[in-house]
Amino acid sequence: MVERSHGVQSWIDRLSQAELPALTSVVRDLQHLSQRSDASVQQLADILLRDATLTSKVLRVANSVYYNPSQESIRTISRAIVLIGFDNVRLISLSVSLIDGLLIQAPRQQLLELLARSFHAAVQARNLGGYVLGNHAEEVFIAALLHHLGELAFWSCGGAQVDELTAALEVPGVDEDEAVRGVLGTSFRQLTQGLAKSWGLGELVSLAHAGSSHADPALRAVQLGVRISEAALQGWGSSEMEAVLGRVAPFIGLNAEEALQQVLASAEEAVKVASTFGAGKLCRLIPSTDPEQIVGQQQARKASLLQPDLLVMQQALQDLGLMANQRGNVDLILDTLLKGLHRGAGLERVMLAVLADEQRCFKVKRVLGEQSEQWLREFVLPAVQVEQPHIFSYALRHREAIWMGVPATYSLNELVTLPIRQSLGTGMFFIAPLMAGNREVGVLYADCRVSGRALRHEQFVAFQRFTLLAGRCLGALSKR
Structure with a gap:
């Protein structure tokens, strides 16, 4: 034996x-x-x-x-x-x-x-x-x-x-x-x-x-x-x-x-x-x-991938609406925001990059979705680059949500710089500024590159609504 x-x-x-x-x-x-x-x-x-x-x-x-x-x-x-x-x-x-x-x-x-x-x-x-x-x-x-x-x-x-x-x-x-x-x-x-x-x-x-x-x-x-x-x-x-x-x-x-x-x-x-x-x-x-x-x-695999869930999206929007009036805490606001975009709107990868180091650079604060964890460790972008302007600072400066990868934004393609493509990949994405009243907080980013599926109009509408509502929540919080 x-x-x-x-x-x-x-x-x-x-x-x-x-x-x-x-x-x-x-x-x-x-x-x-x-x-x-x-x-x-x-x-x-x-x-x-x-x-x-x-x-x-x-x-x-x-x-x-x-x-x-x-x-x-x-x-x-x-x-x-x-x-x-x-x-x-x-x-x-x-x-x-x-x-x-x-x-x-x-x-x-x-x-x-x-x-x-x-x-x-x-x-x-x-x-x-x-x-x-x-x-x-x-x-x-x-x-x-x-x-x-x-x-x-x-x-x-x-x-x-x-x-x-x-x-x-x-x-x-x-x-x-x-x-x-x-x-x-x-x-x-x-x-x-x-x-x-x-x-x-x-x-x-x-x-x-x-x-x-x-x-x-x-x-x-x-x-x-x-x-x-x-x-x-x-x-x-x-x-x-x-x-x-x-x-x-x-x-x-x-x-x-x-x-x-x-x-x-x-x-x-x-x-x-x-x-x-x-x-x-x-x-x-x-x-x-x-x-x-x-x-x-x-x-x-595509059939089993993330699909929009209207019930989750409506609940997240409702929760953010309540927090805008009742002043929820920052973590709860951001968790609800990313959950609504990811599970509610069906956006496969969602990222919040905030202004950090005395607003000199963008650093990732929150992520959700497959293949997004590495952004927390690796993604850093200078906030201002005169020699090489980029889409993150552009979105924040113009204070509007942008749908990249459609004909209306082809003129902005050069703002998607090589470092951004190396970190995030290539293809369609949504990007929008996140504000707290008039104060610049950072930028929200979302895509569906896990499956390679095209983004849809209803997802962009949801992305805009969530961004504005989260901004109201953060603005109310900053007035305390």
Whole structure:
């Protein structure tokens, strides 16, 4: 009977010595080889020839159309290295070892899904790396493939504790990280980093769990590949995928549509790679790129998106009317205002940017809606820019609500400056000044860019009404 493991070192010892010794040995030796500048063909061949089954599988993959389109027969490891390259043979060897080592027993669904996601992430990362790295794309593939190594190893070899964690994760409202810590005594991230250090997997595997501020393009490729594989599970047209594409596009120097096409092509390639490596059962778990299915996903998403709610809007307007006469507090006024615009008028993203720092700049005070949280942290705009006037100061100065993106306001398009487009995106939006009597408070902004739907006349009318009514509330408050 396998003893219960608790804590990161306990799991490292168990996985390395009792459960996965063969995999540990091969992975460690292959990675050590990559770190030696004088590594030879024979040294790589020697590692593989220790295991006849592994050798035969590597040769089968090397002879596949994916790696050997000329179909020139490859019968030895040394010949494979000559024809398809040292790094490719090492990558194939490590991938096949991982599949064999983890799927040796009857694999659980959690393991299959995570391994499929890992292969998807690896191909996405390698192809992104191809845009920004002169070489070392194979290292990026391996780092993304092993990004969830600790979790993969647990679902493969965790024994009774796998059943325990499965049960814990099925409890409604459970915090997944807390459940994992409760059963394992450590997190999956710490287990992956511990195994990476113990197995000598190199810096890239460990650093990929660090924050996104790291400037190394290889590391960014790994992190983006992993995020794409996660977002794809929500649908190619999901808000999660849109957010990831917003980072992918500038990273590889493409626009959003071109970046999506690159990502879709990589997803199709991931299916071929998984099949080539002998993991055909993973193929159906990598999100499909079939155009009809993508359209269906996008339509289903739009159907479920925010819709105007007249009852919510009427209640919010009524509440603001009462507060204009009874002088409600500022927080309640602003909460009612944003709720009315978001849930009532059906505006997907709403933002209040107030004049701050002695009225020298606009800073975000309140937001509501998907993809708007980052504005609280990142959006700052100088209030006055003589050399580059912008739509925020224009709206405040002219004291009128503006519907940008319609013919009547085309003449103002140059006021939507590059910093504004980078922060808020492109397309239609509403903007209006928020006043407290004659005092300038800031600017209200709203759009429907989560879905890309066009804004409607009735929404603009509601936007104007809410803005004026909130101004009356704040004006009444300031007369106290």
